[in-house]
Amino acid sequence: MDSVFPFGFPTPTAFYLVLYVLTFVLHQALMHYVLAGSGYLAWCNLVPGAGDTPRTFQPLAAILRDWMPFALSAAITAGVAPLLFVQIVYPTAFYTANLLLWWRWMVVIPILIVAFYLLYLVKSRRYSTWSFPVRTLIAVFIAASFLFVGFCWTANHLISMHQSTWPEIYESGNIAISSIEVTLRVCIWAGGAVPTMCIMAAWQLSAQDNGETRVEERRLGRAALGGLSVATVAGVVYLFQLDELSRGLILGSFGSIYLGIAVVGVILQVVLWSMVLRNRPTRPQLAIVTVGTLLSLIGMSVLREAIRISHLDLNLLLEDHKMAWEIGGFSLFLIMALVNFAIIGLCVVMVRRGLKSKTAE
Amino acid sequence: MPEIYPINDYGPIMPGLVMGMVAIVHVFLAQFAVGGGILLCYFQWLKMTGRNENAGKFVDGYFKVLVLISFVLGALTGVAIWFTAIQVSAGTIGAMVLNFHWLWATEWTFFCLEISAGYCFYRYQDRLSDRISIWLLGIYAFAAWMSLFLINGILSWQLTSGNWLQTKSVADGFFNPSFWPSLLFRTVVSVTLAALAACVVINLMSIDRQAKAKLIHKASLLLVPMMLMPLLGVWFLAVMPGDSRSWVLGGSPAMMLFLSISIGSSLLIGSYTIIGLVIKNLFINGVTATLLLILAFGATAGGEFVREGARKPFSIRQVLYSNSIRPDDVARLREVGCLADDPYPLKTTLTFPNEQLRDGAKVFRRQCAVCHTVSGTNGVTHLTSTWDADQMRMNMAKLQQTKPFMPPFAGTATELEALVQFLRWSHDGTPKAWDESKQLIVIQQIQTWLDEAGTKPGNYKQYETLTGGDE
Numbered sequence: 081m082d083s084v085f086p087f088g089f090p091t092p093t094a095f096y097l098v099l100y101v102l103t104f105v106l107h108q109a110l111m112h113y114v115l116a117g118s119g120y121l122a123w124c125n126l127v128p129g130a131g132d133t134p135r136t137f138q139p140l141a142a143i144l145r146d147w148m149p150f151a152l153s154a155a156i157t158a159g160v161a162p163l164l165f166v167q168i169v170y171p172t173a174f175y176t177a178n179l180l181l182w183w184r185w186m187v188v189i190p191i192l193i194v195a196f197y198l199l200y201l202v203k204s205r206r207y208s209t210w211s212f213p214v215r216t217l218i219a220v221f222i223a224a225s226f227l228f229v230g231f232c233w234t235a236n237h238l239i240s241m242h243q244s245t246w247p248e249i250y251e252s253g254n255i256a257i258s259s260i261e262v263t264l265r266v267c268i269w270a271g272g273a274v275p276t277m278c279i280m281a282a283w284q285l286s287a288q289d290n291g292e293t294r295v296e297e298r299r300l301g302r303a304a305l306g307g308l309s310v311a312t313v314a315g316v317v318y319l320f321q322l323d324e325l326s327r328g329l330i331l332g333s334f335g336s337i338y339l340g341i342a343v344v345g346v347i348l349q350v351v352l353w354s355m356v357l358r359n360r361p362t363r364p365q366l367a368i369v370t371v372g373t374l375l376s377l378i379g380m381s382v383l384r385e386a387i388r389i390s391h392l393d394l395n396l397l398l399e400d401h402k403m404a405w406e407i408g409g410f411s412l413f414l415i416m417a418l419v420n421f422a423i424i425g426l427c428v429v430m431v432r433r434g435l436k437s438k439t440a441e
Numbered sequence: 442m443p444e445i446y447p448i449n450d451y452g453p454i455m456p457g458l459v460m461g462m463v464a465i466v467h468v469f470l471a472q473f474a475v476g477g478g479i480l481l482c483y484f485q486w487l488k489m490t491g492r493n494e495n496a497g498k499f500v501d502g503y504f505k506v507l508v509l510i511s512f513v514l515g516a517l518t519g520v521a522i523w524f525t526a527i528q529v530s531a532g533t534i535g536a537m538v539l540n541f542h543w544l545w546a547t548e549w550t551f552f553c554l555e556i557s558a559g560y561c562f563y564r565y566q567d568r569l570s571d572r573i574s575i576w577l578l579g580i581y582a583f584a585a586w587m588s589l590f591l592i593n594g595i596l597s598w599q600l601t602s603g604n605w606l607q608t609k610s611v612a613d614g615f616f617n618p619s620f621w622p623s624l625l626f627r628t629v630v631s632v633t634l635a636a637l638a639a640c641v642v643i644n645l646m647s648i649d650r651q652a653k654a655k656l657i658h659k660a661s662l663l664l665v666p667m668m669l670m671p672l673l674g675v676w677f678l679a680v681m682p683g684d685s686r687s688w689v690l691g692g693s694p695a696m697m698l699f700l701s702i703s704i705g706s707s708l709l710i711g712s713y714t715i716i717g718l719v720i721k722n723l724f725i726n727g728v729t730a731t732l733l734l735i736l737a738f739g740a741t742a743g744g745e746f747v748r749e750g751a752r753k754p755f756s757i758r759q760v761l762y763s764n765s766i767r768p769d770d771v772a773r774l775r776e777v778g779c780l781a782d783d784p785y786p787l788k789t790t791l792t793f794p795n796e797q798l799r800d801g802a803k804v805f806r807r808q809c810a811v812c813h814t815v816s817g818t819n820g821v822t823h824l825t826s827t828w829d830a831d832q833m834r835m836n837m838a839k840l841q842q843t844k845p846f847m848p849p850f851a852g853t854a855t856e857l858e859a860l861v862q863f864l865r866w867s868h869d870g871t872p873k874a875w876d877e878s879k880q881l882i883v884i885q886q887i888q889t890w891l892d893e894a895g896t897k898p899g900n901y902k903q904y905e906t907l908t909g910g911d912e
């Protein structure tokens with residue numbers, strides 16, 4: 081694996097790997113909004129602030145509450161696509177990890193259902209009339225649920241990578257994964273979720289465009305910088321803690337470009353968010369942060385894949401990928417994807433125009 | 442090399458049963474969402490053309506229910522079904538993903554469209570013109586129905602793979618013999634569910650009884666397609682493989698029961714609604730509407746059980762047995778055994794008096810556990826309690842002839858003897874001491890039976906002539 085990802089692999093394998101990574105980035109971005117957004121809502125309740133309006137009732141929290149159910153819908157829907165491709169690229173590993181976790185895996189579903197309904201509850205008008213402890217309890221529960229779901233995905237991912245531990249996990253029922261590795265990974269995605277949410281929320285705040293959101297913009301800036309620091313520190317420690325092979329892939333020609341991309345993304349974010357602390361961000365500035373965020377997400381997703389690839393022997397799977405590649409239907413998918421995403425765009429345009437003409441009346 | 446997955450012991454609940462439950466809930470909700478889209482378009486049209494003054498209010502209320510139920514429960518039970526399917530048979534889901542991943546990916550794009558159009562409507566409809574609203578609803582309904590269209594192709598392929606077996610072409614697999622009857626049937630069920638749910642919602646609205654009656658009458662129009670159900674049902678049975686059909690129609694008491702539940706409930710709903718609502722224009726209160734919905738749930742449940750069960754012994758007809766062993770692989774496993782490449786130790790608190798029993802337990806896990814427990818639900822020790830050792834040996838060596846909805850035994854004669862010993866030992870209450878059975882003559886006899894049975898799947902016709910067709 082001396083070539084840059086994904087070029088060292090035969091076309092079918094490279095193709096499915098790229099599709100996996102791209103759709104995973106989409107899932108990740110939306111999941112970050114849900115994860116950090118619900119975290120922010122919980123924090124607002126716990127630390128209401130000294131101002132006239134408690135943080136829970138300031139515009140940022142209101143926006144997040146309003147959009148959270150849709151964002152979760154979107155995050156779940158976006159998760160279906162990498163779920164499909166991961167089964168093409170690493171079928172045995174993914175399935176085996178699912179089976180070994182068994183009910184510890186299946187609980188993800190009821191937890192998400194409960195959290196989902198709670199998001200609708202939190203969005204309802206009734207919520208603001210409830211007492212502080214009740215509100216806080218619900219908000220914290222929701223955030224904790226998402227954190228737990230993320231943890232389950234990490235556990236599944238780590239088990240799937242360590243084939244030699246499967247029989248033992250099966251026999252003992254104990255999940256033999258390193259707690260240091262889990263903690264570092266959780267710190268990376270939980271920390272990384274904050275800046276992703278911050279930039280999305282910053283766009284939403286700027287759309288409201290009234291002078292009252294300045295305090296909250298700065299709060300977003302501080303949160304983003306905090307999250308980036310946690311993720312970066314955890315990332316560096318993780319890199320040194322990884323085994324020789326994985327680190328070699330990341331630092332070698334396979335991954336170093338992506339490491340560079342991720343680092344550039346982080347630098348862009350740090351510089352621009354620091355500016356936000358001082359002045360109101362302009363739209364171009366927000367756009368640069370967005371690009372920086374995307375770069376980090378893509379870079380990190382490929383590095384995450386490099387670690388998995390160093391553990392699982394992809395060579396054994398090349399035949400399977402070729403078989404999948406030879407099965408028809410791709411052109412149908414491509415056409416329908418273009419058509420359907422165009423219609424989605426059309427819906428948005430239609431709604432925007434419709435809303436404008438209504439307000440004009 | 443076939444993949445071997447760890448097999449969990451789910452205790453008394455069999456994985457197939459769990460799968461059935463999750464599947465039923467999901468199918469019910471998904472079909473409600475599909476029908477709901479169509480129904481909403483119709484009511485939005487009633488509103489726009491001034492045909493009913495409360496139609497707008499209804500659309501409002503109904504869509505909220507749809508979003509709360511189908512966006513949340515519908516979507517997540519969809520993921521749940523996927524996860525459960527992996528638990529039940531990773532090999533099956535793997536083969537389905539492999540063969541139809543682009544269809545699934547296509548379905549995903551419709552899913553995205555459905556969520557987007559639906560959410561645009563949900564969020565902004567009170568600030569949008571009627572024209573834009575009906576466009577959004579139309580797109581929503583179309584996208585929802587298209588996901589039914591796509592998933593229906595994949596699910597019906599599991600039962601009737603048609604020409605796909607020869608050509609392996611996605612189009613042949615997708616437009617398989619049961620595709621159209623199944624699609625039409627599911628579409629009718631969808632609008633039926635939506636109409637019944639509408640009756641519940643209408644009853645909850647704060648409008649007078651007269652106005653409710655008018656709305657209900659409109660909604661009941663969508664119950665008329667139910668009259669097609671018997672026809673579609675017969676069509677579906679006609680394209681089913683002969684063995685599955687005869688099994689559903691009497692070969693298996695359980696299947697018969699589920700089929701009867703399904704048909705019975707549908708008949709009840711059909712006659713009640715057609716006569717009462719459509720012809721006599723009667724009022725239907727919330728309780729009755731809810732009861733009808735519960736009946737419809739029963740009908741869905743019966744239907745899904747039949748669909749799941751009718752495939753036995755296959756999980757994908759001719760491609761994969763329920764126990765994840767490939768038909769093409771049976772002959773090889775008869776030579777090398779089914780334990781040789783199984784890396785998983787047994788997960789049990791039992792102490793086995795000897796290695797043979799341990800092997801037997803492993804054979805059971807690999808080949809039988811997907812449909813049986815040892816001594817619980819469908820427990821083999823109960824089913825064989827009156828058999829002597831030789832009867833067990835013969836009937837298991839000729840498993841596909843013992844019951845044609847079981848796959849052929851896929852292991853060596855020694856492994857079969859281990860299985861028999863394990864079952865007898867379990868039947869006797871797992872005593873501390875148990876002699877290993879090593880007689881060559883026994884193994885030779887088993888081998889003869891295995892050879893007589895061959896490695897092909899059983900044949901229902903042959904079974905019928907052997908037993909005179911009665912159970």
Ligand code: HEM
Pocket residue numbers: 104107111114115155156157158159160161162163164166192226227229230231233234235236237240265269384520
């Ligand atoms: C709010 C709920 C969710 C959260 C917080 C969440 C979080 C995460 C996280 C943190 C990871 C990366 C784990 C790691 O690399 O260590 C991940 C991976 C993934 N998630 Fe989600 N997730 C959620 C819901 C879902 C759902 C519902 C689906 C499926 C429809 C899904 C599909 C995936 C897939 C396919 C992966 C990649 C797994 C792999 O490659 O091993 N996620 N998720």
